[in-house]
Amino acid sequence: MARYHIETYGCTANRGESRQIERALRDGGHHRADGPEDADVAILNTCTVVEKTERNMIRRAKELQEETADLIVTGCMALAQGEEFVKAGVDAQVLHWDEVPVAAMNGECPTPTPDAEPVLDGVIGILPIARGCMSDCSYCITKKATGRIDSPPIEENVEKARALVHAGAKEIRITGQDTGVYGWDRGERKLHELLERICGIDGDFRVRVGMANPKGIHGIRDELARVFAENDELYNFIHAPVQSGSNDVLGDMRRQHQVREFVEVVETFDERLDYWTLSTDFIVGFPTETEHDHAQSLALMREVRPEKINVTRFSKRPGTDAAKLKGLNGAVKKERSKEMSELKMEIVGEAYESMVGTTRQVLVVEEGTGDSVKCRDGAYRQIIVRNASERGIEPGDFLDVEVTGQQTVYAFGEPV
Numbered sequence: 001m002a003r004y005h006i007e008t009y010g011c012t013a014n015r016g017e018s019r020q021i022e023r024a025l026r027d028g029g030h031h032r033a034d035g036p037e038d039a040d041v042a043i044l045n046t047c048t049v050v051e052k053t054e055r056n057m058i059r060r061a062k063e064l065q066e067e068t069a070d071l072i073v074t075g076c077m078a079l080a081q082g083e084e085f086v087k088a089g090v091d092a093q094v095l096h097w098d099e100v101p102v103a104a105m106n107g108e109c110p111t112p113t114p115d116a117e118p119v120l121d122g123v124i125g126i127l128p129i130a131r132g133c134m135s136d137c138s139y140c141i142t143k144k145a146t147g148r149i150d151s152p153p154i155e156e157n158v159e160k161a162r163a164l165v166h167a168g169a170k171e172i173r174i175t176g177q178d179t180g181v182y183g184w185d186r187g188e189r190k191l192h193e194l195l196e197r198i199c200g201i202d203g204d205f206r207v208r209v210g211m212a213n214p215k216g217i218h219g220i221r222d223e224l225a226r227v228f229a230e231n232d233e234l235y236n237f238i239h240a241p242v243q244s245g246s247n248d249v250l251g252d253m254r255r256q257h258q259v260r261e262f263v264e265v266v267e268t269f270d271e272r273l274d275y276w277t278l279s280t281d282f283i284v285g286f287p288t289e290t291e292h293d294h295a296q297s298l299a300l301m302r303e304v305r306p307e308k309i310n311v312t313r314f315s316k317r318p319g320t321d322a323a324k325l326k327g328l329n330g331a332v333k334k335e336r337s338k339e340m341s342e343l344k345m346e347i348v349g350e351a352y353e354s355m356v357g358t359t360r361q362v363l364v365v366e367e368g369t370g371d372s373v374k375c376r377d378g379a380y381r382q383i384i385v386r387n388a389s390e391r392g393i394e395p396g397d398f399l400d401v402e403v404t405g406q407q408t409v410y411a412f413g414e415p416v
Contacts, residue, residue, distance in 0.1 A: 004022075004025055006022060007044055009060075010049065011047070013177060014075055020128075036064055044071065048145075074097050075097070080141050081318065117163070120164070125161075126172075127164060127175065129174055130149055130182050133146065134216070135213060136254055139283070139322035149178070149181050154183075158198060161201060165203040166203075172207045172208070174198075179210050181216040195207065195234060199227075206233060208235045209238060210239060211240075212240055217240060218262075218264065235378065239308075242262045244259075244293065245298070252288045253283070277380050280306045282297055283313075284314065285327075285336055286328075301340070302343070311341050314333065352409070355406065356404065360403060361398060362400075363375060368384055373393055393415070
């Protein structure tokens with residue numbers, strides 16, 4: 001039996017891939033080591049979304065090769081830029097996710113165990129419902145790693161979700177590079193049907209839907225909003241990255257949606273849900289972005305007022321069309337990022353301030369710092385409950401809490 005160490009960087013989809021690798025290793029009789037220095041093999045599941053992340057992956061790979069006997073590098077950077085590890089002098093096998101378990105066991109293929117429980121993160125289960133996307137964004141390198149959308153049948157994903165619930169998962173995180181286009185490779189738009197089926201599984205659990213591009217969910221926005229409204233198992237939360245408030249910039253990015261389609265998705269959910277969270281992303285400083293384009297992004301933020309916002313400065317990724325464009329001055333990108341981030345904190349802070357004095361049912365999902373726990377309410381907003389152990393509160397519990405305060409991007413609550 002081998003001892004393995006696995007590290008995962010990047011999105012929840014990557015974490016889902018790592019859990020599948022771990023399950024295969026455990027099926028083969030292997031077990032997790034206490035750290036890389038105690039492992040026979042270390043597995044690094046990489047991300048390469050921006051240049052800084054790429055540098056961090058190379059640095060961590062070099063550290064791991066000094067700490068363990070054998071190193072395997074997988075994930076998005078391995079698949080899109082595997083040659084960079086060779087150039088950096090990293091002594092590792094660079095492999096696709098599916099190839100890792102066999103390589104880690106020296107060529108032996110583990111015998112699948114049908115009744116083996118999936119690997120959880122505490123009470124959190126990760127369910128990758130598909131791999132790949134239908135987009136061709138001019139700035140994105142991840143597409144080189146993930147390819148086109150490949151959607152397993154609904155029944156297969158439902159069975160995986162049922163296994164997670166039976167293993168003790170209280171929160172199921174549905175992931176993919178773009179969950180909104182689930183089923184498109186089969187000529188169907190099926191995300192809402194899949195969610196409805198998962199919500200029908202026996203058990204007391206919650207479901208969070210991962211990133212879905214606006215184009216994918218625009219065509220099923222009515223059906224999707226209905227499923228959210230009718231099923232308490234679903235967190236009232238969608239992550240729809242708009243990236244810019246300018247149609248000109250969206251065109252240069254080769255995003256498949258326009259601003260109006262994004263707004264229509266928001267309006268549809270506003271009509272069906274009284275309390276929900278909109279999460280979105282903005283890329284600041286795309287090479288063709290003008291001051292007017294930037295102002296349009298700020299105006300869109302003020303209009304739709306997302307409760308969760310990811311702001312990222314544009315970073316050229318090798319091999320992409322956007323990398324060939326003349327970039328904006330770094331000071332310009334920094335100033336625009338600062339302006340957008342300040343507006344973000346204002347909007348998000350107002351959302352959490354509006355919760356103070358209300359009572360929410362929450363699910364305790366994981367331990368926090370000190371003697372606190374992190375909880376999520378029905379709209380997936382984070383509420384911290386302190387002095388958890390003395391109150392007998394632990395992950396997996398459902399509580400009613402009164403929101404007593406906020407710290408801009410999360411709230412504090414006291415059990416009722």
